[in-house]
Amino acid sequence: MSGIAVSTTINGDEVEYLCQAEETLLDVLRDRLGLTGAKEGCGTGDCGACSVILDGRLVCSCLVLGAEAQGARVETIEGMAQGDTLHPLQTKFLEHAALQCGVCTPGFLMAAKALLDANPDPTEEEIRFGLAGNLCRCTGYDKIVRAVQDAAREMNGG
């Protein structure tokens, strides 16, 4: 198959793939690499279900071309847990029942991780603004905000 040859790093592993110019990073992750954690909710940057971290910054993978990942570092939900040990955000999402159908959850977790990486002790308002690019049709958001607050508390040692 012809295509653009891309070498990138995904969750710490070097990965090479071929993709077409019009394919998004989301298409590549899901359809070529079998990393189906990132979801397509809208495909237009509105819902955040496809969120991944690209070179340290949260992005919508539906608005990044697969070819743009050349030489980049990509972090996806699949890299969040360390083996069987869940990330504190994942644990708190479970404890607080911050998900129902779960379609939005990988995106929220990546967005929350990016938020806490940049701001380890956010206010409730900062959390709500930080997660404004992620939509959830099920939870009403409150449980998600509580889970992120609790995870931040735990990660800050208290």
Added chain:
Amino acid sequence: MQYERPGTLQDASRLLVETQGTAFILAGGTDLLVRSKSDDFEADLVVDIKSVDGLEDVRETAAGFTIGAAVSCAELGAHAELKAAWPGVVEAANLIGSAQIQSRCTIAGNLCNASPAADSVPALVAAGARAVVTGPDGTRTIPVEDVPVAPGETSLGKAEIIAAIELDKRPPRSGDAYLRFIPRTEMDIAVVGAGVNLTLDEAGTVKSARVALGAVAPTVVLVDEAADAIVGTKLEDAALEKLAELCSAACRPIDDKRGTVDFRKKVAGVLARRAARIAYDRAGGA
């Protein structure tokens, strides 16, 4: 579609000159890649400018700031000196979209997308920002308000690229501000946007001002008469009232689901007045 990621402006421009088909410049892609998903979109070539040498940073020079066209709005928000000098421009840029969008979107892209509601554009126009345009015939520097000519249309030639946006060094006692009205608190398109930039004299009187409105006409509106109404004042109530009136009068808005003509006119005045107040406080006026 062909994807290219050139390393120099010359190569980028050459790719655009040589292509026979439809070509697009790709910066953050937050407009272009959304458009690319519609059925009537066709592109033969996409030239990604994020690896072009010299476009990736904000430089502070004796004359002011040069913001490379590939700098994301998130990076603008993290630039302490730029934020201190031009808080209105930076707050406008940081209103665009969500955290995800901020990571990618650029002010040059916001300008070139030529949406009447583009948030950073009124702030840039009020700031007197310039676009450095590079093309096959060399480089020219133009006021940002000369870039959008109609919704979705710019004055740029086929192979022209905005390499940077320039902002002047600030005289003492200067301030700027941008406010927009949206029905929600985040993630929405401006119904009205207002940018005000002013400089005070030692007594706190407005010495010079620029006022620009977004989303109230096909392109951004620079309202000279509204700026004139506050020059020579200390933003007393009468001056602010006049500013608001002239801003409302300068609007040529449309009716749509986001707001009626009357509502937009009214809100333009209100926002301009509030933005002027904030700019004045930032300039150190009492």
